[in-house]
Amino acid sequence: MFDSELAYFRSMITRDYGEDIAQGNGLPEGAISKIVRCGPFQHLGEPAINAIIRELESSFTVTQKRGAVITKDHRPWLAAKRPQIDFYYWNRLRKYYLETGTLPSHVLATLDSDTDEILDQCGNPRDENYGAVRGMVMGNVQSGKTTNYSALICKAADAGYRVIILLAGITNSLRSQTQERLDETFIGKVSMFGAVAQQSLPIQNYAATRRIPSYGTTRVADFSSGKDGIYFGLSGHQEPMIFITKKNKGILERLALWIEKQGETGGYDLPLLLIDDEADNASINTASDPKRTTAINGVIRQILSRFPRSSYVGYTATPFANIFIDPETTEEMETDDLFPGNFIKALDPPTNYAGSRRIFREGGDLREGMVRIIDDYRLLLPLKHKSGDTVADIPDSLRHAIRVFCITRAIRVLQGKGKAHCSMMINVSRFNAIQDQILGQVYEYLAEIKDAIAVHASLPPDEISDDVMDDLEASFTKEFDDSGLDWHGLLGVLNEGVQSIEVRTVNMRGGKLDYSLHKFDGLHVIAIGGLALSRGLTLEGLTVSYLLRNATASDTLMQMARWFGYRTGYEEYCRLYLPQMSFDHYEFVDEATEELRSEIKRMQAARRTPRDFGLKVRQSPLAIRVTAANKMRTAEKLKIAQDYSARHIEGFALPNDPVIGNNQRNAADKFLSALGDPTEKGKGFIRWSASGRDVLKLLREFRFVDHPDLSVISDTSLFEDYVQDRVTDELAEWDVVLPMRQSGDSVQFAGQDINLRSRDQGTVQRGTYRVYGSKNRVADPGDAQIGLSDAQKVAAEAAYQAEIYKKERAACSVRERPMMLVHVFGAKLRDDRVDCDDELKLDTPIVTLSFCMPETGKPAKERTYQVNAVYRQQLELYVAEEDDDSQAMMEAQDAE
Template sequence: MTTDDTLLEIHTNALAGMGSTPRHFGRMAAFIADDGHPDEDLSEETFRALILKGDNELVALWTRHLNNWDFALEAAWADGASPRTRARRDAAYVKLALGTDLRKVLDTVVPISEIPAPTIVTKDFHDWYTPERAAARSFYWRAYEEKLQSKGWSAASIASLDEASRAVVERLTDPEQIAARQAKGLVVGYVQSGKTANFTGVTAKAIDAGYRLVIVLGGTLNMLRAQTQRRIDMELIGQENILRGADPDDLDSLVGVDYVGDDDPDWPKFVSHGGRPSLRGAFDIERLTTRDNDYKTLATGIRALEYEKRDQTRPLHDPANLHHAAARVMVVKKNKAVLSKLVKDLKQIRSLLGELPTLIIDDESDQASLNTSNPKKWAAGSKERTAINDQISQLLGLLPRAQYVGYTATPFANVFVDPSDAHDIFPTDFLISLPRPADYMGVQDFHDLDSPVPEAERDITNSQEKAHVRGIYADTYDDDRLQEALDAFLLTGALKLYRTEHGVTDADFRHHTMLVHESLKTDDHAELALRINTMWHESGYSSSAGHERLAALYEKDFAPVSAAQAPALPTPATYGELRGYVSDARQRITSGGRPVIVVNGDSDAYFAALDLDFHGPVPVWKILVGGTKLSRGFTVEGLTVTYYRRTTHQADTLMQMGRWFGFRHGYRDLVRLYIGREEAYGRKQTADLYERFEAICRDEELFRKQLAKYSGLVDGQPRLTPAKVPPLVAQHLRTLPPSAKNKMFNAELVAVRSPGDWIEPLAYPTDREKLRHSNEAWRPVLGALDNDPSVFVHLGGDRGSFTRYAAKTAVISHSQLLNTLDSVTWGRPDLVAPHLEYLRDPGELGCATDDWVVIAPQTSDGDSAAGSILGSVPLTLVKRGRDEHGVFNRLSGVAHRQSAERIAGARALSDDDPFATQLHQPRRGAVLLYAVGNQADGSLDGLVAGGAVAPDKVIIVAAIIPATDPAAKPVPYLTFRTIDSKKDSPVIDVS
């Protein structure tokens, strides 16, 4: 053993001996070293010199421990210093008793991590999962940690995962606890951002701690279930538990064993525990499902779910039994038949279930797991459940020690579950928002959210949109950029091959794919695939014309973007250097005779027959055409070019379709998104597909920001608990609700935030006494109107076309308008309340209006009449049609709106409309006020007597437009809360 190896062993043992608390390193090292070990080898000078020399093993060792201390949520030794701060690192250095020079060197090689902490919203919980207990039983977590290191995970990323997974496990119930208790939580990640890594880490720590049955609900197709099964088998369960004593060199003993030999080329990369865990002081894991087989009625009988107790006089959850029993793990499909078999089997061992600590992991928990039956259709006193939700509810009922943890990137539907339903999946105990991983490409990496760079000055050096997004502006075959997208796919494949041969070895270039998503209809997919296949073969990629087209695209697009976004990666200076690689890429894409694969089947047999195995021995270089089946859970490896034109009407569905989100190691600069933009589909849209993604990105980021803002403690108590989370759900785009209607039966609208948008209640009372009371509310506003009318202008579409109208006006304060609206009797107060909530809110997202211009248009046509109302100046009466329920079909006149919009800042000012321009001020809104003759009282003339109109024969109505600043940051359009069936709807004061 060399001197350096001896030192490494000393450092390793010294740091291991410290556990979760840093201690005087010099003393620990001296105690561990042999008496004859030279003192100079233990000096800080030697330590510092080894690090400066680049001793990778020593650096890795110290990186792991410093990161663990940096990330620790609880660190009594740190004197209150927060995780990931200079103060926390310095506190560790003080405890280690390291000198200034050594600290500087360690800071250089182990910088303080900038990965943010997870946001945790929680109820009070028993803190049973102490650092000491976690360290004492960590067999499977350590194996998983080593696996991640071998995959190239940085020490900081592993420490972040350690922190986030610990945050979940410590909020579960202590598996050794005498009293049975269920905890339910929700973990929110980003689309394709590593949620599986987190729940694998949670599973490792939970079974180390004592959970002995783990049920992973892994998607709605066997393809997705098998994908999850393989990941857990490879990174956690490991070779020895899969083999179960079989000899890997004896083919006869391997019958029925998946992965081994040529069955999976990555078998050598599966975790190895160095022998059966039960023979190494730990416990085995028995798989109740395999890669190829979902859960079935147990072939070996119920014995497969029986647990051997060392002490028959004690329950299974007693430590004397628990930590010697094998764990059972199953990955099951969200399928009624499969889950029914599991429920049936569990019922046969009901007596044991009360002793069995169980963990249920629900991947994509907002898909299939929710109860989407309509409560309005339930029979009185009953609760109906949809199929999968019913099976999950039965599992929770059978397993009193079961802990339920849902995982999703789109959590809005989950937080709208009734929190009082004890057998449903509302996250009553905790909600954890995972940090955005390093190197992840998400929605914000394709949009310039709140960029300080003016739009006119944005280019590929300072704009994500300019670098990665290519708009599709037409709906014709002649100008839909599909040919360009295919060219981009071929070029990026060639660039990956070029980089592989020029020293880029740490990138993931094995697979190379393009995704085309235009429709959910399978007939459309077949037609589109045929078109792409034909276009590919007619592209002339081996001809001079084809190379000229590729060269033009490379020089216009890829060369400059790569130079700006990835200057450190090798990129050809000219297309000529790339041309040879284009031929190789083309051959890979067309291998097997077809460049296109359609992915749209509904059955497992369909997916099994597809030539699309990202884990097989042959790399996948293909163009995938599909719809819904490619939009959730399915990971498209190597995705580089996306051609996307399908829209949808729910934010969570749209977000899940963003398969172009994820990790793009070594080719981030090559990613291109071709997406439908304004005037696509042959018509102008209020928000195009790209803008809709931006809106849901803002919904998501605001939700996370609000969670972080309210997740702290006040006087030692949680400021925000999971039951109070729903009011933080917001909707920036009025046409894009957070989730599908059948997932929002339990959602109640709280506020409609509408700067620059019209608020126009249409329902008013028909009862005369209520009508009189409602009109009385307007008396102060009516009394403020000027007697002399002002002239406003409506500008038409043609140059010089305009219409003048007279109106009586007043300027009133915001509080005066609020008092009036609060006193008005509305025909449908439930529809008006969310608007009033917004107008009342003085907070950051509330109404930014200080005062209001009231505009009462006056007409002079032959059917008009005028009179004083409640002592006001004479006002014109107007006719408006309404139904028997008192609901008008419209109120405000189209010609009247333009001037009001100019005053409120929602329309550009115009010299042609001078009075509106003069009245405009920042933070000023506008009100269009009308006196509508009650249709039950005959003609308008007949309503006027002695120059006055009786207050029960007229209806004062208003259309309101709050102030807006077109340059201001977009605010959410809607916010919601959950209806609690047993108590008042939960709310949180967000002011």
């Protein structure tokens, strides 16, 4: 609302504090307020001045850390060559970001340093000896990967990369969205072939001279040579040339064929930068036919091979890509031409990013206010359904979510942001036919709301008598009663907020979200879809998300999280509605992916290589599930190497069988009794020493179910084999601990008086008792620290503060020897019993085990397992389901 005033103050702040900003230091307290209040715009009034101050503070107080990087045989070059490089395109973009406030200044400073590092890793394009470079950049879902590679493209063009290819997803809408972004940040005009007049874009105003790169694709056209395409060769222009194409076999083959013809004019001699956005989109989780993705990757490799100087950079938020986990062996993984053997860079999101850490992690500041667990969908919209099923009605929770979206639209109007984009996402089915039925139901209900508001909202509050208006007020009270907003005050803007809302399906049949056509009035939309909503596509101004999907393939589930992103000024009004099962799985995926990000920091400190990281990915719990689950379709044998270094493995799932439960309790009692007198009795625990072979013997007497680590695959488990491989050396001697309450009723177990713990949040499903329901826990949060010395606790805290490990893994990592915890507890099921289909049959006290494993110096051994029917059934839960859009995309590729 105050663009010119904000631009003036940004330039003033940059002039006075530019050096502090560049160095990552914060501004002095009150500095922004002082500059604004001493400025020339006091006539605007106090409310406007306060709004300007808040806007500037949001820009200049956001911080971002530099991400870690691991490399192999890197030779730095950028620092030495920088004085010789004219950074025209980057300086233009930097000024545009800074002066428009598009990026907070600290974030811009980090973007500058991160992309310098990536460009340095890519190699000097003017050095004919640098050859081929393969790298990867790991971001977060909806965190700004496009911004990062836009800056990289600008710097690469300045440094001397003459050919730039950007692979932008698998749909036309995503490709055109990306082309539009690059028009705005790099090309500088609306990219069109044969346009009579060039339509310049604002970035042109941030450079003294006018330069425009060449382009081989446009907003409306993917690559095509000949008619309506490009007619000149790679070497026939002065500026760098960019192609923004779909990851489509037919289109890429056309591009590869066209490139083959460029050798006659010296096109091969030009250095190439190829950026693969959503690099894991060709992974085994997102396509049922791996041969198709192999064909696409084959064309990518073919294009790269044509250029003696080429750099491939894959961008991904979910690093479980086929380059890591699809090859059968480690050797095949490392020799794959797209394997990032030269570098892997992890990007840290800025502090204003609303992502998994803030939404799903315990203690996340958005978790309580944003997330709503729903369970009324089972009859009307069951997670498992068929394309031909009838949707008779929508759940009350979805009606409530639609009302909440209408209310958030009114809130945005009240904030003066009524013409900003605003979206709601409904992702409840993988079938287009079901999405169409939902469209009709949602359209009808939204029409009821619009009609009720048009008639009643302008009346005095005490004269309103309407059921729909009552429901709206009830939804407002339920969600926003503590927000400081007033329902009566909101009534005056409700009509303006809701009348512009549209309902659309977004899938391969159509329904493009054309935000660019609504720049001035904003697109206000309820988007209903499946795969097309689940990868790459940005839902602008997303405030309400409603998710009912049976997807447990982890990268697929994370890509559905379109609600991740930046919600400055309205994040407290955003809402996410999803089942408990999905919420719990998001918690697990958050933990697993964060562990991998931390792994890059650890490897950077230890000077390890991308190959080491690739092995960690292949041996991570998430990758095991993803790979093994996919191969359940075709194989009865699995080749797996699992790494349990610095992890707490918990036996959270037990058979709901009293005979098995009694046997396991007796086995633990006998085991502890045989160890003799304890070595230590502390507050809340008793500790013994035991040999690794005795621990293995007890482990083999326990039966765990629905557990990827402890369940028996054929005649052993992954964890058992891991211990067996080390039982004669680093896992020869163990601590054995029986944790308990520090006070309470005392019972006898293994000849010891113990204060029994209680677990009262269990569930029973399909014969499996889960101690904490869908949470994969049995231990208390502090159990992993039992037995640590003061020095070890200090070391663990240091590792946690440095974000090398999460708190529990940090405690495991500093142990000198492993610890087995024998958990003895009284139990009952959750009071609501929503996730239970049976009663708890185990006699209390119940006994289970968990294992705190130290760092290992021994690599995991790869084994081939003959998979039994039980393990197969467990893993099939993690197989990604195929959307209707998946088949449509395959057909579109064939048509190309």
